[in-house]
Amino acid sequence: DYVKFANVLLDLSMRQNGKRDGKGAEAAELEIPRRKPKPAVQSLPLVGERVKVRAFDRRDLGLVRRWLEDPHGRYFLLSRTTARSLDPEELLTRKDSVVGVITLLDGSPIGLLAYLDVDRTQRKAELRKLIGEPEHRGKGLAHEATRLWIDYGLSTLGLRKIYVNTLDTNIRNIKLNRELGFKVEGLLRDECFFDGRYHDIIRMALWADEAETEA
Structure with a gap:
């Protein structure tokens, strides 16, 4: 019941944000598509209509460090509990x-996807996503690539x-997570201290059994 209540509150909050942005409630309304049945086992690279996802390797380190220096990418490897950022080489x-690594069909790298803290016993992991190249943001490429990654x-x-931890102020990312089928598990108040203050974190998750049964 709490999870249902939290998701209703999130919908209302996002509608209000849509109104403040001048887009109206209809534009802010979320339609959560039902997922396809669980696919067969896949191997990298993953290929979509507009993007591919290939394995990350040492040759990508310089590019990734540049992406992480951008204000949009600085939180990609930030721990939501310790506020410590991993070095890309640790990955x-x-x-x-x-x-x-997210690439265009011609192989040009544009972003990253990751599963962090993979627990193979409990079979769960935290998902992270980033479009590092500014000119490729806002085009739905993160949505397509993340579906492949899920x-x-x-x-x-x-x-x-699969779970995500996102800042409660990052409405755009929360909306994308909802569109991908994630549901709110809870709000972690003052969970992480950085940039001189504490931040609330919204925890969202997607479960395999629900993803498989929704058709």
Whole structure:
């Protein structure tokens, strides 16, 4: 009941944000598409209509560091509990991380996807996403790439639960998460201290059994 109540409140909040943006309630209304049945086991690269997702390797480090210096990307590797940022090179050796590079169909890299804190016993992980190249933001590429990554997590990695932790002020990211099928689990008050103040974190999750049964 609490989760349902939280999701209703989130919808109302986003409608209000839509009105303040001058888009009206209708534009802010969220339509959550039902997911397809769980796909067959896949391997990288993943190929969509406009993007691919390939494995992350050492050759990407310079580009990734540039993306993380951008204000839009600075939170990609920030721990939501310790406020410590991982070094991209750590992702090459950590056994609890799986990282993919988003590219255009011609192979040009534009962003990152990651599963952090992969718990293979509990079969859950935290999802992170970033479009690093500014000219490719706002075009739906993150949505397409993240859908591929979710399917990869459910099928190939065998995840039972995928969760995201996002700042409560990041309405755009929250909306994208809802469109991808994530539901609010709760609000973590004053969870993380950075930029001189404490921030609230909204925890959202997607469950494999729900993703498989929605057709």
